[in-house]
Amino acid sequence: MNNALTIAGLVTRSARHRPEHLAVVASGQRLTHHDFNLRVNRLANGMLAAGVRRGERIATLLPNCLELLDIYWAAAKIGAVAVPLSPMLLAPGLASLLDDSGAVMLFTTGSLLDLARQAAALAPRLSGCRLVLVGEDADPAASYAALLTHGDAEPVLPSPVAPSDLYNIMYTSGTTGQPKGIMLSQQVRAMYALLCSSVFRIGPESVVLATGSLVFNGAFVTMMGAFFAGATYVVHGQFDAEALIDTVRRERVTHIMLVPSQIIAVLASPRFAPEHLGSLQMILSLGAPLHSHHKDELQRLLPGRFHELYGLTEGFLTILDKTDATRKAGSVGCAPPFMDMRIVREDGSDAAAGEIGEIVGRGPMLMDGYFKRADLTAAALVDGWLHTGDVGYVDEEGFLYLVDRKKDMIDSGGVKVYPRDIEELLVEHPAVLEVAVFGVPHEKWGETPLAAVVLREPGSVDGAALKEWLNGRVGARFQRVQEVVVLEAFPRNAAGKVLKRALREPYWEGRDTKI
Missing domain, CATH: 3.30.300.30 (ANL, C-terminal domain)
Incomplete structure (x- = not known):
């Protein structure tokens, strides 16, 4: 088992030390750490048998499902690069991202097959990308099941996966321009695991619910923490406020991560009642600012659980802990351990407390850069500092108050x-x-x-x-x-x-x- 600062051995470790503990609830299945590890090993060995090599890109065009988790962790074990792509893409956008990433394998489902074929027709260079279909109706010759026939032993590699190995290319959501491929290493994802399990108090007995899209980088915040701790990770096929409430009650969920629109939908649900969500220890809001009106409502109905994360996939974040949520209302927290933050003026000098400027940060979660875009990387990472393009100020205690995006x-x-x-x-x-x-x-x-x-x-x-x-x-x-x-x-x-x-x-x- 690889014990370096990578995520390659996390699933293996839990299977060894907590084999019978419930690991994953997804796609109608309930798997122990032992059984989940066997699934991941079968896929990892199948990828190797299919010719996938360390550093090669594996793309997914999948909704939330158990197979998507298999792919993420199998790629981690063999040093392949997971490239999650949104099922909401149109054919031209999908073709562009597949072409840009140079993916050698694309996992998708029958419902998205026409979209994948349309994309392939728009990008002839994708002819070398192997299509793998997930689902019972898949062609056996190109099916996911066919990859799972190569044994469930731990995959054998010529050399161990290294911390510096690329693990993800995460394409930006496109809210502010042309998507860019953000390169995140094994070590960066290991830092996600270490930091997020600690600050959000995710432990072995935690039950973490993923109800948003797993192709969104925010999903990795709680996913990495859950698998690091050997906790239980529950996956919904898609966000549904009523289903979330029911699952929290049934599974005794302790940790959830939601974007603001989802928090608003849960609070507005006719099925919502504070006692139905009583097991929750953490409600994390991220992805966009949650307006104060909704924060106050959440704090009133479910006190002592609210956390907020401000961050960029490029590798900087701040966290407002639940213990500070009332005292620092309106803040998005402070930089966690090992990270530094500055507020800078237009001339690059440091702003005083209370003075508005651009938020810049650095730390061990910074991206390697934008894939094949050295020009954009140089503009975003200056002397080791990530320039976020966001505007805010800090108070005397270093808590950040987000004002807005420069572009907005x-x-x-x-x-x-x-x-x-x-x-x-x-x-x-x-x-x-x-x-x-x-x-x-x-x-x-x-x-x-x-x-x-x-x-x-x-x-x-x-x-x-x-x-x-x-x-x-x-x-x-x-x-x-x-x-x-x-x-x-x-x-x-x-x-x-x-x-x-x-x-x-x-x-x-x-x-x-x-x-």
């Missing part, structure tokens, strides 16, 4: 308008469930704020009434919105993040669109 800031007549300030007000309206504020063109001011909302009850209020209500409460004239647009739902990526870019683009069509 609205320049209205030379005045910087932060959408989040307006969102925090509008979400307090009793009829409003979710809100997104972004800049739209304006003949006099260049751009001005517009608010899009999703209502708790459709038809309960119109946009004009919400505009009047909001504009009477903002703190400055330049924060007044041009319009409030009522939508049935927001566009989202696979992680559940609101795609502000998709909301904004129609207003800027034919102009220099803000991306």
